[in-house]
Amino acid sequence: MVRILLATSRVDLQELVEKAVRGDPAAELLGVARSTAEAVAMARQLSPDIVTMELRLGDHDSAEAVSEIMVSAPAPIVMVSRDNGGELGVAAARALEAGALAVIPAPPPVDGRLEKAATEKFLSTIKAMAHVKVVRQWRKRAGDRRRIDQRRAAAADRPIGIVGIAASTGGPAAIRSILMNMSSRFPAPILIVQHMSSGFIDGVAESLDASVPLRVKVAADGERLRPGTAYLAPDGLQLGVSGRSRIRVVNDVPADGFKPSGSYLFGSIARAFRGEALAVILTGMGNDGTEGLRAVREAGGKAIAQDEGSSVVFGMPKSAIGAGLVDFVLPLESIGGKIVALAEGEENGT
Numbered sequence: 001m002v003r004i005l006l007a008t009s010r011v012d013l014q015e016l017v018e019k020a021v022r023g024d025p026a027a028e029l030l031g032v033a034r035s036t037a038e039a040v041a042m043a044r045q046l047s048p049d050i051v052t053m054e055l056r057l058g059d060h061d062s063a064e065a066v067s068e069i070m071v072s073a074p075a076p077i078v079m080v081s082r083d084n085g086g087e088l089g090v091a092a093a094r095a096l097e098a099g100a101l102a103v104i105p106a107p108p109p110v111d112g113r114l115e116k117a118a119t120e121k122f123l124s125t126i127k128a129m130a131h132v133k134v135v136r137q138w139r140k141r142a143g144d145r146r147r148i149d150q151r152r153a154a155a156a157d158r159p160i161g162i163v164g165i166a167a168s169t170g171g172p173a174a175i176r177s178i179l180m181n182m183s184s185r186f187p188a189p190i191l192i193v194q195h196m197s198s199g200f201i202d203g204v205a206e207s208l209d210a211s212v213p214l215r216v217k218v219a220a221d222g223e224r225l226r227p228g229t230a231y232l233a234p235d236g237l238q239l240g241v242s243g244r245s246r247i248r249v250v251n252d253v254p255a256d257g258f259k260p261s262g263s264y265l266f267g268s269i270a271r272a273f274r275g276e277a278l279a280v281i282l283t284g285m286g287n288d289g290t291e292g293l294r295a296v297r298e299a300g301g302k303a304i305a306q307d308e309g310s311s312v313v314f315g316m317p318k319s320a321i322g323a324g325l326v327d328f329v330l331p332l333e334s335i336g337g338k339i340v341a342l343a344e345g346e347e348n349g350t
Contacts, residue, residue, distance in 0.1 A: 002130045005048035005075075006032045007039035007065060009058045013082055016106045017052060020119050027123060034058075036065040043073040050130040051077045053095075055103070061091035066098040074136045076129045079103040089203020096172035096196075097207065101129050101312060103197045128285070132169070132313055160302070160343040161276035162188050162225070162241070164269045166262025166292075168195040168284025170312025172204055174332055175282070179212040179230060181336025186214060188343050190230040191239055191247070191269065193260045195284065198235045205232050221249035233260035240268025258288045262316070266292025275300030278342055280335065281326075283311040287319035297325050302342060304328045304335060 004027060008014050014032055021029045030046045033039035036057055043051055051069060053062050066077050077100045079092060092103045104126075107119035167174055171194045179190075194204065202218055208230070209216040219231035219239055224246060233239035234249060239260050242248040248268065255261035262281065266289060269277040279296045281289045283306055293303050303326045305317040310332035320326050330338055 002027045002127050003030050003046070003049045004028065004126065004130075005030050005039075005042055005046055005051045006053075007034075007042075007051060007057060007062070008032065008054035008080075009034050009056075010054060010082075013054055013080065013106055016082070016109065016114065017080065019114055020107050020122055023114075023119070024123050026127070036060065036062070036068070039065045040068045040072060043069045043075055047073070048075055050126055051075050052080050052126060053077055053100070055079050055081045055091045055095065061094055062100075063091070063094035063098040066095050066100050070099040070134070070136065074134050076101055076132045076134055078126060078129050080106050082106050082108075089200045090206055091203070092200040093172060093204040093207035096204065097176050097211075099134070099173065101132060101134075101169050103200050105197060129169075134312065160188055160278045160339075161244070162269050162273050163190040163278045163280065163339060163343070164262075164265045164292075164296075165190065165192045165280045165282065166265065166284075166289040166316065167193070167282035168286065168288065168313070168316060170283035171195070172208075174306065174310075174312075176208055176212060177332055178280075178336040178339070179208060179214055179216070182212070182214055182340055184213045184215070184228050186228045186340065186343065188227055189225040190214070191219070191233075191241070191265055192230055193233045193239060193258075193262045193265050193288075195258065195260075195288070201232055201235055219247050219249050221247065223247050233265070236260075238264045240265055241272045244272050256288055256291060261292075262289030263292030267295040270295040270299040270301055273299075273301070277301035278304070278339065280304045280339065281316050281320045282306045282332075282335075283313055284316040285313050286315050289316055290319045290323050290325065293320050293325040294323070302327045304330060304338060306335065307331050 021027045033042045107114045107122045215229045238252040240248040255264040266279045305326040308314045
């Protein structure tokens with residue numbers, strides 16, 4: 001039995017979730033919180049297996065509630081929305097950075113009943129996320145932000161000319177942590193595949209761009225690759241490169257079931273940059289990225305995987321490590337520094 005706490009101020013969203021949960025004998029709705037304070041209090045009191053939370057509680061986005069629950073009553077948190085894009089995209093990014101695992105759509109009503117396939121997917125996602133082991137976060141003190149190491153620009157003869165990153169569950173917070181450790185003068189472009197529900201990637205890019213030293217944007221087909229810039233794959237499209245100077249965004253078939261796909265991205269940068277490609281595989285379910293890492297290693301490039309202790313879900317890194325395709329297995333806090341060291345020409349990234 002999966003015990004669920006719902007936090008929402010919307011009656012229509014509450015009704016949808018209640019109807020979905022009532023139809024599943026393996027799920028139980030413990031209660032409904034209608035504000036940040038109620039969500040935190042009920043999480044402490046009820047110790048749910050998972051918290052499902054609206055992107056906005058009243059007039060505020062839910063990042064504050066996510067942060068407080070992860071500090072005082074850690075539990076897997078999944079954001080649920082009936083809408084997407086625009087202002088809610090930014091709210092989703094903030095919630096994911098605060099510790100939420102994913103943003104999923106609420107099952108839509110059809111002629112007064114819930115759409116069956118969407119409801120099954122909604123419930124299966126919640127059940128899967130309920131088993132994710134989350135780590136308690138510590139309350140941040142004023143002035144406690146990590147000091148950014150402003151490194152010099154790399155010499156022309158550097159071994160790393162491009163960085164590809166693939167992430168899924170827990171990825172937005174991990175990506176932010178890595179990019180925070182890079183200066184705006186980072187000498188290579190960074191291409192990122194982040195698996196998430198449609199409609200929210202623009203908000204993630206906007207939030208990251210406002211909070212890290214590098215420029216962060218959603219990639220556009222044909223634009224020039226620039227150092228010190230991180231490009232996120234758009235919704236439902238594959239991200240790669242066209243030669244060594246341009247971005248390629250196309251509606252190609254899924255790779256290993258994913259679009260965008262980490263394997264597609266890694267294979268593309270391996271073909272264009274050969275031994276100058278660096279692939280980084282972060283927290284997430286499944287095995288996306290593993291086959292692409294094979295192409296990177298065969299081309300002479302390097303690969304980094306996030307370690308188990310710092311991963312929200314160890315599936316993607318575990319698959320890559322188990323296949324013997326990784327040069328470095330590192331905790332999240334060390335990955336940014338390693339990327340910078342490799343891009344600046346330090347052979348072993350030290």
